[in-house]
Amino acid sequence: MSRRVPSIPAAEAWARVQRGDARLLDLRAEFERRRYGWPPGAPRVSLTRHIARPGGPDTIYLCQHANRSKLTCRKGASEVQGGWQGWLDAGLPVEHPDAS
Secondary structure, X not given: OOOOXXXXXXXXXXXXXXHOOOEEEEOOOHXXXXXXXXXXXXXXXXXXXXXXXXXXXXXXXXXXXXXXXHHOOOOOOEEEOOHHHHXXXXXXXXXXXXXX
């Protein structure tokens, strides 16, 4: 029996974060964040830890391709639909490491 993963559009995820209704957690590896950037204020978190103990309904997970995040979406947590590409396609803000 397959389980439906709650995916929400990136713009909706960002709106929830901006209102203070949710927290956005980045499951991507540090090298992915350095290479592609990250959503403002979204901390990098351990995939292993969040598979074992996922967040609740106020937690939204982000990964590169919306695959890893599916492993964490229990206890009411959701994922960004389309992963990082969904975020970029929505034209949402991106932070990059200091290039200096």
